[in-house]
Amino acid sequence: MDINILGFGIAREIFGSGQVSLPLGNAATVADMRSALEKQYPRLGQLATYMVAVNNEYAANTRTLQPTDEIAIIPPVSGG
Amino acid sequence: MDINILGFGIAREIFGSGQVSLPLGNAATVADMRSALEKQYPRLGQLATYMVAVNNEYAANTRTLQPTDEIAIIPPVSGG
């Protein structure tokens, strides 16, 4: 399946775009997505940390992804 | 000596005036003044507590009073 991934802040700059598409095996998890994404965008692995949001909520690494999910990369937040 | 005593809040109402005069022995202390004052104004002794200020500062009971001191009765404060 192909999943779409939103990028914000420095992730958006690393992607060179606010959204990228990534091919993943069916039943891929957040952890699988992280690995594939960091292979394609090595600068992502150099961040202090980053979270993954699925459908506007922080998601655990074990969560299985669906092609219809809204998935986003959340670099360390710095609002306020 | 005669000392002048300022009253605020409920103390002013107990005195019936913002200032009263009280005869005290020379070298009288704050404690002496409290006793004499409570004899004259028994309702003062019924307050939750009250402090005495001398020259705009809270004063200990052992402090000796001078006729030139600015003395004030400070009932429980309730500002803010």
Next chain:
Amino acid sequence: MTDIRLTNDPLDINACISAVMTPQAGGIDVFIGTVRDHTKGKTVLWLEFEAYESMAIMEMQKIVASATEQWPLHRLVLHHRTGRLEVGEVPVVIAVSAAHRDAAFAACLYIIDTLKQTVPIWKKEFFEDGEVWVAAHP
């Protein structure tokens, strides 16, 4: 910069906040006291605040000096009102700016807590059936 004031006039919250704003500050904490419409289940009609003015100013200065010693603050405003205040009106405004928010919060809380313990200001509550000097009796 610190600005301490005891006044019969309505307090200007906006002016207090503007006065503590500075490009060096990262955070501002503001405490605004307001007159509540009830106390212990009884309806409050209005309040009257009385102060021992000269001493109140001195005690407010002590509190502000202590706060600026305890925390790295940029600017500080402490205004207290006296006289008759209606429900909803503002007896006190404290505004503190600091490089970091923790200092601003801690100082602001310290100032209002200490003011309520040490500054010679008295509040009388007026009810339909009488009036009470707050905290005067056990």
Next chain:
Amino acid sequence: MTDIRLTNDPLDINACISAVMTPQAGGIDVFIGTVRDHTKGKTVLWLEFEAYESMAIMEMQKIVASATEQWPLHRLVLHHRTGRLEVGEVPVVIAVSAAHRDAAFAACLYIIDTLKQTVPIWKKEFFEDGEVWVAAHP
């Protein structure tokens, strides 16, 4: 009453405070973030705030719900700004009213602390010699 907002427009501090005033409240605590002119010794020219809007609103709602569960509050306003902000401008305003000041202070501090940890908003600092996404790198 709670009012949560994420906006590109300048925040109106006065309106935030007026919105939480109520005759039931005895105290209001307000936190105002301001853009500092320096960070780690370097001069900041301006900031840019970017948000993942739909999720940021949801996280702000969670924080507000958690605060109103933890403390007895009357009214609560949480406004955050996005886009370019100059030094001295205001990225965030939090205003909380409660019957007692301790609840207002605690809730206000909890909200800003948690917002800085969980709400997907990002700040980029612009210096004379470059730009940095705050906290992105170790």
